[in-house]
Structures are given as C-alpha cells and as structure tokens.
Amino acid sequence: MPKIATREAYGEALAELGEEIKEIVVLDADLSKSTKTSIFAKKFPERFFNMGIAEQNLIGTAAGLATCGKIPFASTFAIFATGRAFEQIRNSICYPNLNVKIAATHAGITVGEDGATHQSIEDIALMRALPNMTVISPADAVETKKAVRAAALLKGPVYLRLGRHPVETVFNESYEFQPGKGLVLKEGRDVALIATGVMVAEALKAAEILAKDGIDAMVINIHTIKPIDEEVILKAAECGAIVTAEEHSIIGGLGSAVAEVLMEKKPVPMKRIGIRDVFGRSGKPEELMEAYGITAEDVAEAARSLKR
Amino acid sequence: MIKVAIAKEKLEELKHIARRVRRHIIEMTAEAGSGHPGGSLSCTDILVTLYFHVMKVDPKNPDWPDRDRFVLSKGHAAPALYAVLAEKGYFPVEELKTLRKIDSILQGHPDMKKTPGVDMTTGSLGQGLSVANGMAIAGKLDGKDYRVYALLGDGELEEGQVWEAAMAAAHYKLDNLTAFVDHNGLQIDGPITQVMSPEIIQEKFKAFGWHVIDVDGHDFEGIIQAIEEAKTTKGRPTVIVAQTVKGKGVPFMENQVDWHGKAPSREQAEEALKLLV
Numbered sequence: 001m002p003k004i005a006t007r008e009a010y011g012e013a014l015a016e017l018g019e020e021i022k023e024i025v026v027l028d029a030d031l032s033k034s035t036k037t038s039i040f041a042k043k044f045p046e047r048f049f050n051m052g053i054a055e056q057n058l059i060g061t062a063a064g065l066a067t068c069g070k071i072p073f074a075s076t077f078a079i080f081a082t083g084r085a086f087e088q089i090r091n092s093i094c095y096p097n098l099n100v101k102i103a104a105t106h107a108g109i110t111v112g113e114d115g116a117t118h119q120s121i122e123d124i125a126l127m128r129a130l131p132n133m134t135v136i137s138p139a140d141a142v143e144t145k146k147a148v149r150a151a152a153l154l155k156g157p158v159y160l161r162l163g164r165h166p167v168e169t170v171f172n173e174s175y176e177f178q179p180g181k182g183l184v185l186k187e188g189r190d191v192a193l194i195a196t197g198v199m200v201a202e203a204l205k206a207a208e209i210l211a212k213d214g215i216d217a218m219v220i221n222i223h224t225i226k227p228i229d230e231e232v233i234l235k236a237a238e239c240g241a242i243v244t245a246e247e248h249s250i251i252g253g254l255g256s257a258v259a260e261v262l263m264e265k266k267p268v269p270m271k272r273i274g275i276r277d278v279f280g281r282s283g284k285p286e287e288l289m290e291a292y293g294i295t296a297e298d299v300a301e302a303a304r305s306l307k308r
Numbered sequence: 309m310i311k312v313a314i315a316k317e318k319l320e321e322l323k324h325i326a327r328r329v330r331r332h333i334i335e336m337t338a339e340a341g342s343g344h345p346g347g348s349l350s351c352t353d354i355l356v357t358l359y360f361h362v363m364k365v366d367p368k369n370p371d372w373p374d375r376d377r378f379v380l381s382k383g384h385a386a387p388a389l390y391a392v393l394a395e396k397g398y399f400p401v402e403e404l405k406t407l408r409k410i411d412s413i414l415q416g417h418p419d420m421k422k423t424p425g426v427d428m429t430t431g432s433l434g435q436g437l438s439v440a441n442g443m444a445i446a447g448k449l450d451g452k453d454y455r456v457y458a459l460l461g462d463g464e465l466e467e468g469q470v471w472e473a474a475m476a477a478a479h480y481k482l483d484n485l486t487a488f489v490d491h492n493g494l495q496i497d498g499p500i501t502q503v504m505s506p507e508i509i510q511e512k513f514k515a516f517g518w519h520v521i522d523v524d525g526h527d528f529e530g531i532i533q534a535i536e537e538a539k540t541t542k543g544r545p546t547v548i549v550a551q552t553v554k555g556k557g558v559p560f561m562e563n564q565v566d567w568h569g570k571a572p573s574r575e576q577a578e579e580a581l582k583l584l585v
Contacts, residue, residue: 025449049445049480057438057472064442067420067428068450069373072442088435088469096420096429 003166006197007105009141010162011036013148014073014103015043021152025065027051029058029076034164035105037075055080059088059102066098071152077111078104078120078161086126093157094130101151102127103160107137108247109275109292110165110198110285119280125252127159128226134179135226137161137246137254139200140170143223146177154179161197163247165285168201170221180224182232188218191243191303192236196222196254199245199273202289205296206245210303217303225254233261241306242270245299247289250274271302312536314529318361322528325395326356330557331584332391332404338577340408343416346567348388350492350525350552351459355392357531358457367397370424376454377443379428381436382461382490383417384569390414390423398425434467436460437487441477444485444545455539459488463495465506471516477545478517485545486538487518490525492554494565513547525550557584 018024018040027049032038041048051058055076062072074081081104082089093100109119127135134154138144144162151158170185185200186207195203200221207217218239220232236242242262244255255272262268275292289295329352337343359365363376380389387407394401399413406412413422417431427443430436440458447454464470477485489509497503506512510520519541521534531550538546554568555561558580561572572580 047449051476052472052479054469054472054476056434056469057441057476060435060438060469060473061442061445061476064379064428064439064444065446066442067377067439068443068446070446070449087432088438091429091432092435092439 002169004141004169005164005166006138006141006144006162007036007164009144010103010105010148011039013145015039017149017152018044018047021071023069023071024152025049025070025072027058027062027072027074029053029055029080031076035075055085056088059085060092062100063092063098066100071099071101073101073103075103075105077118078107078123079118082120082123082126090130094132097132097156099155101158101160103162105162106164107161108163108198109280109288110163110247112165112285112288113282115282116279121249121275121280122252123161124225124248124254128252128257132157133226134158134224135161136179136224137197138223139197139221140167142169142171142173142175143177146175147223150177150179163198167198170200170204180227180229182229183221184218184232185221186217186219188216188239190216190239191241191306192218192220192239193243193245193299193303194220194222194233194236194254194258195245196225198247199294202294202296203245203299206299206303209296209300213304215303215307222254225257228257228261230261230265233258234266237262237266237268240268241303242268243273243299243302243306244270245273245294247294248274250276269306271306273299273302311533314532319528322356322360325360326353327584328395329356329388329391331581332394333387334558334572334577334580334584336387336391336404336407337571338574339405340571342408342571343387344384344569345387345572346494346554346561346564347382347461347490347492348385349556349558349561350554351385351490352388352556353526353528354459354488354490354531354550355388357528359392359396361532362535363457364454367425370398374452374454377427377440377456379436379440379458380418380430381458382433382464383430386416386418389418389426393423393425433461433464434469437470437473440485440487441473441482444482445480447484456485457488459490462489462491462493462506462509463500463503465489465509466504474513474516474518481543482545483542486535487545487547489547489549490552491549492552494554494563494568496568498565510549517544519544519546521546521548523548523550525552526556559583
C-alpha cells in the first residue's frame with residue numbers, strides 16, 4: 001500500500017473539484033506549499049487568495065465570500081486555523097451557518113520535528129463543540145479525496161482534519177464515502193477498535209496483532225466525528241469492550257464523542273488511546289507515536305487489558 | 309474632489325428619518341431594558357444616509373444578489389441598524405419593540421439568519437471588516453458592480469484583526485469597499501485615548517494604503533460627498549473617518565461614556581423623546 005499524506009490528496013482533490021464546481025474559491029495563510037492549496041492556486045490563480053500570515057482575517061474573508069454564494073476552502077495548519085481563529089470560526093462562520101470549509105493540515109503530533117507549538121491535539125475538541133459544524137477526519141488519501149468532494153457538496157461549515165505525514169492507504173478507489181456514516185472495516189466479536197485519521201491504519205494492524213492472541217477485534221473507521229454515527233457505535237458496543245484511537249488529546253476528541261454515546265445509550269468498558277493531556281515535542285512522526293503511546297501495539301494492549 | 313448636487317428636500321428628509329430612528333433607538337432600548345444607545349445614536353446619521361440615499365437595496369428582496377452590502381462591524385449598534393431597516397420597510401416598525409426579547413427576530417447583536425436586511429452576523433468586535441473584504445472580493449470575481457460598506461467603532465480599532473483586514477483590503481485593491489469609522493472617542497471603560505489609543509486613525513489607514521476622508525458624521529451633505537469621493541477612488545479602499553458624538557441628539561446622553569451600554573429608564577426615555585422632536 002502506498003503511503004500518501006492526506007494533505008497531498010487534499011491539494012489534488014481541490015484542484016480537480018475546482019474544474020467542476022466554479023463556486024469554489026481557496027484561501028490560504030502563507031502556507032499554500034505546505035497545505036497543498038498551491039496546486040489549486042496554479043490552476044485557478046484568479047480564485048486563489050493568499051491572505052498572508054493573518055488567520056483571523058483568513059476566516060473572516062472566507063465568511064464574507066460565503067455570504068455571496070462562494071464555497072470557500074480556507075486552509076492553514078490546524079493549530080492556527082482552530083486555535084488562533086477559533087472565535088472567528090464560531091461567530092463569523094458557525095453561528096450564521098455559512099458555507100465555509102476549513103481544511104486544516106498538519107494536525108496531530110505526526111507533524112513531527114516542528115514540535116509542540118505546531119502539533120494540534122485539541123482541534124477536534126474545539127471544532128466538535130461548535131453548533132452547525134461538521135467534523136471530518138479522513139484516514140488516508142482515498143478517503144480524503146472523497147471527503148473533500150463531500151465537504152464541497154455539504155451545505156454549511158465543515159472542518160476537514162488533514163495530516164502532514166504520509167499514511168498508509170486503507171481504501172481502494174471504489175470506496176464510497178458517506179458523511180456521518182461510520183464504517184466497519186473488519187467484523188469481530190471480542191472487542192471493537194474505533195479509530196479516526198491516521199489511527200485507522202494502526203487499528204487495522206492492532207486487529208492483526210490481537211488475532212494472534214486469539215482476540216477477534218472489530219475495526220471501525222469514524223471519519224465523521226460530528227455528527228457521530230451512533231448506530232455503528234452501538235453495534236460496536238455489542239462486543240462488550242471498546243478501544244478508541246486518535247491522534248489527538250484524549251480530552252474532547254473521538255474517545256470523548258464515543259464515550260458520550262455509550263454513557264447515554266449502552267455503557268461498556270472502554271479505553272481511549274490518544275495524547276494523554278500533555279503537549280508533544282520534536283521528533284520523527286513514528287518516534288512520537290511510540291513516545292506518546294499511539295501505535296498499533298498500544299491499541300492492541302488496551303484491547304487486551306479490557307479482555308483480561 | 310467632485311461635489312454632487314443634493315436637493316435640499318433630500319437633506320430635510322434624511323434629517324426627519326434620522327430623528328425617527330433616534331426615537332426608535334430610545335424606545336427600543338428602554339423597552340428592552342438593555343442595549344447600547346450611545347453608539348447607536350452616534351452612527352445613526354451615517355446609517356440613514358447609506359440606506360436612504362446611497363445604497364442600492366430592495367427591502368422586498370433582501371437577498372437580491374446585486375444589492376449593495378452593509379456590515380455593521382460594531383454590532384452593538386444593532387438598535388440603529390434595526391430602526392433604519394424597519395423605516396426602510398424590511399419588517400414592520402412594531403417589531404422594534406421586541407428587541408432582545410425571547411423569540412424576537414431582533415437579537416442583541418445583528419443576526420443575518422433572523423433579521424431581513426442584515427447582511428452579516430456581527431457583535432464580536434473586529435470581525436466585520438474581514439467579512440466586508442470577502443464580499444468585495446466576491447463582487448470583483450463575479451464582475452458585479454455592487455458596493456460594500458462597513459461601519460467600525462473607533463474603540464474597535466484596538467482589535468488586531470481590523471489591521472489584518474485593512475492590510476488585505478489595500479493589497480487586493482478593494483475599491484468597491486468603503487469603511488466608516490464612527491469616531492465618537494469613547495469606549496466602555498472611558499475615552500479611547502485613555503483606554504488604548506488607536507490614534508492617529510487617519511494616519512494608520514493611510515499607512516496601510518487606504519484613501520482617507522474626514523467628515524462630520526452628523527452632516528448629511530458631508531457624508532454623501534465623502535461616499536461619492538469613495539466611489540470614484542480607484543485602486544484602493546476608502547475609509548471615511550466620521551467625527552461623531554456618542555449619544556447624539558439626546559443632550560443628557562451626549563459624550564457620556566455611561567450611555568455606552570445602558571438603557572434609559574422609562575422616565576429617562578420620556579425625557580429623551582421630548583428632546584427628539
């Protein structure tokens with residue numbers, strides 16, 4: 001399986017979609033080479049706006065464009081989009097329910113060497129708390145391409161969470177992306193591994209590890225964290241044990257969202273794999289995943305501990 | 309600078325509408341028991357000029373794609389905007405009594421999804437100019453000739469985002485955008501120069517690449533001439549720095565910082581209405 005960064009797939013998908021959907025305009029904050037909106041910029045220079053290093057204005061300008069019928073994709077790193085411009089997203093986009101897509105790259109600790117200041121581990125929590133916002137966290141390049149199209153067609157604000165580091169391709173081209181619908185990638189009886197983003201590939205590996213131990217794990221991909229697919233989570237709960245896995249803080253992200261559903265509808269023992277309320281640091285993505293306990297082995301160990 | 313001829317009757321008409329709008333502001337905030345009369349009264353004449361003389365709008369078709377746009381970046385002046393929109397015919401004047409009440413179409417700060425004629429949801433200071441930029445860029449992209457107006461408070465200029473937007477508007481040569489600064493000199497905690505001076509406002513905008521016009525914000529003719537000058541200014545956005553009086557029209561409210569965010573009592577409202585005839 002080839003490894004492709006979801007940001008690459010985003011840039012390509014956006015440039016393709018630009019052909020078809022003329023209302024799409026793209027804004028970036030001096031990071032177009034990194035977010036890959038540069039591909040769109042090259043193809044449609046008149047519909048690309050570099051807003052410079054000014055994220056609050058980036059978001060506000062996107063809101064204004066949306067009031068006039070445009071479909072703006074506003075891109076920068078996840079930490080700046082959701083952190084620096086949080087209140088602009090809240091008051092100028094989500095509250096008036098404007099059709100702006102915030103496609104943020106460099107999410108999570110797999111940003112790597114740039115270190116903690118650039119590693120967004122709270123963005124899902126922040127975006128999930130906003131009414132009207134749809135939060136999508138694709139697992140690989142194929143899913144990203146389909147998610148970008150789905151986001152453009154959805155009416156209303158969408159947060160797309162994308163990564164810097166190449167990830168394994170999980171899906172083949174025939175995959176059909178349905179926003180809001182969780183996906184069972186592997187059936188299983190003993191434990192359910194619910195993952196999002198780069199952790200989907202890890203969860204699949206974890207299921208293989210568990211199989212060797214005689215544990216039959218179900219693997220679920222939650223690409224849409226909000227609105228979350230309660231049905232698939234309740235199906236997972238039938239296994240009697242759940243492990244969530246995300247490249248995000250364990251506070252407020254996928255694990256919290258799944259726990260909210262379970263607590264109200266069908267409580268079962270669960271463990272959350274994620275960043276445990278600490279900041280990241282510099283290092284290679286793989287080293288960081290190991291250091292912060294978010295590898296396939298960590299997911300498998302959490303599952304084992306639930307079955308003991 | 310070109311001088312346009314403005315009929316005396318027109319100026320009289322604007323004056324009359326402005327008086328009615330000021331009466332609405334007093335009645336609305338008194339009825340609501342909260343709100344921001346001071347900064348609503350200071351920008352009333354600018355809003356009246358825009359909606360009753362300048363802007364290409366259709367109250368019967370508030371979402372008309374080719375209309376001129378207005379962004380009230382200082383969203384707390386919502387009573388002034390609502391009163392102007394009601395007078396213009398976007399919704400019945402009787403609705404004004406419901407300001408800030410549960411189930412009202414008139415929220416404490418402007419809400420584009422609830423109030424016909426409101427082009428953008430605002431209230432959190434510093435965000436409106438960026439949105440106006442987006443509207444102006446969209447107009448240029450679509451080859452439409454609509455114009456975009458934004459009104460900012462002078463205290464609001466303390467927000468960093470305003471200057472991000474100011475930089476971008478000049479960078480993208482948004483000559484279809486005109487911003488007003490309601491320069492009444494006061495913010496909640498006191499005179500702007502004591503709290504956190506944004507002065508010299510004109511020099512700052514000039515340095516950011518804007519065309520700057522000074523005007524008396526209560527002189528209809530001056531406001532109209534300034535807007536005409538903005539319309540003919542090409543290649544850069546225009547800011548009209550309007551010298552205004554907070555609480556304008558109600559002597560006991562004028563230049564009083566306390567009237568920034570306090571509603572008049574019933575008695576005070578009666579007193580104010582007597583002065584607004």
